[in-house]
């Protein structure tokens with residue numbers, strides 16, 4: 001799990017540094033609470049991909065307020 005989180009943070013940092021022009025399109029916070037750890041809201045990094053910064057899980061958006069684990 002730690003490795004997944006590291007990879008996510010690395011990917012996030014790469015996205016942030018290489019896409020400063022459209023940073024809002026890279027990641028955006030959502031109101032969806034992480035269904036895995038219930039500790040933080042998910043961040044959205046594409047039209048259907050979301051992730052939890054706390055536990056590192058990746059999710060796919062299946063509905064406006066519904067996600068499932070990838």
Ligand SMILES: [Zn+2]
Pocket residue numbers: 034035036037038039040052053054055056057
């Ligand atoms: Zn989580």
